[in-house]
Amino acid sequence: MKPAPYGPDDGGLEDRVPFLARLERADRTALLSLGRELRFAARIALLHQREPSSHVLFLVQGWTKVTAAAANGYEALLALRGPGDVVGESAALTGRPRSATVTALEPVRAVAVEHELFKEFLGRSPSVSFALLGLTADRTRAADRRRLEFASMNVRQRFAVLLLDLARSHGRRTGEGIELAVPLSKQELAGSVGASREMVQRLLRELREKDAVATGRRTLMILRPDVLRRIAATDHPAPGMPPRGHASPSGV
Numbered sequence: 001m002k003p004a005p006y007g008p009d010d011g012g013l014e015d016r017v018p019f020l021a022r023l024e025r026a027d028r029t030a031l032l033s034l035g036r037e038l039r040f041a042a043r044i045a046l047l048h049q050r051e052p053s054s055h056v057l058f059l060v061q062g063w064t065k066v067t068a069a070a071a072n073g074y075e076a077l078l079a080l081r082g083p084g085d086v087v088g089e090s091a092a093l094t095g096r097p098r099s100a101t102v103t104a105l106e107p108v109r110a111v112a113v114e115h116e117l118f119k120e121f122l123g124r125s126p127s128v129s130f131a132l133l134g135l136t137a138d139r140t141r142a143a144d145r146r147r148l149e150f151a152s153m154n155v156r157q158r159f160a161v162l163l164l165d166l167a168r169s170h171g172r173r174t175g176e177g178i179e180l181a182v183p184l185s186k187q188e189l190a191g192s193v194g195a196s197r198e199m200v201q202r203l204l205r206e207l208r209e210k211d212a213v214a215t216g217r218r219t220l221m222i223l224r225p226d227v228l229r230r231i232a233a234t235d236h237p238a239p240g241m242p243p244r245g246h247a248s249p250s251g252v
Contacts, residue, residue, distance in 0.1 A: 043104065057110045059086075062104060063083075179219070186204070
């Protein structure tokens with residue numbers, strides 16, 4: 001999982017169109033020039049749930065996970081965000097505390113823009129404002145579609161779909177199979193499919209017995225995608241989960 005750095009003068013577009021790729025080069029350069037570059041080591045939190053908002057982060061390099069914890073301690077994985085994505089924009093625009101925690105999955109470079117500067121920039125840049133609105137709409141639509149799909153599936157099917165989607169978006173082929181390049185806990189996987197940690201442990205044990213997966217501490221290798229596809233099979237093909245927001249719009 002080593003995508004190329006996404007800099008202010010990079011003209012390439014990500015296939016799934018993160019926020020920075022939606023902007024014209026001049027707007028992207030101007031926006032990033034307002035901030036300061038920050039670096040985060042793997043497993044370090046970039047933003048914390050419930051903290052006051054002071055800035056927006058634009059991810060330049062590296063992948064992060066977006067998680068949220070309920071009052072009873074239940075934690076769910078909401079999204080994966082990577083190069084070109086923006087995190088923390090919802091709290092900056094609404095003035096509310098952050099709704100989720102963003103944690104680096106690998107070394108991350110980001111540009112931090114103070115929220116007042118960000119809002120002023122949006123006020124004088126209609127095209128950038130519309131790009132942000134489009135991103136929000138796309139995330140919401142994807143989350144709604146996923147909720148509708150999952151409502152028609154049982155937990156076993158939802159878990160198989162999740163693993164297949166993570167393999168497509170964050171899989172790394174090896175001689176043995178497809179290694180998921182995102183270190184996710186069983187609780188985070190459980191929260192993604194509306195299951196308990198114990199249920200995910202049981203499902204993983206069943207998949208290991210079928211030689212469909214191999215697991216380690218926060219590592220997961222898919223050995224037999226065909227087994228997962230059979231489990232996930234429904235009356236209609238489930239679209240691939242958008243890796244940048246598969247359970248929630250999660251603007252943080």
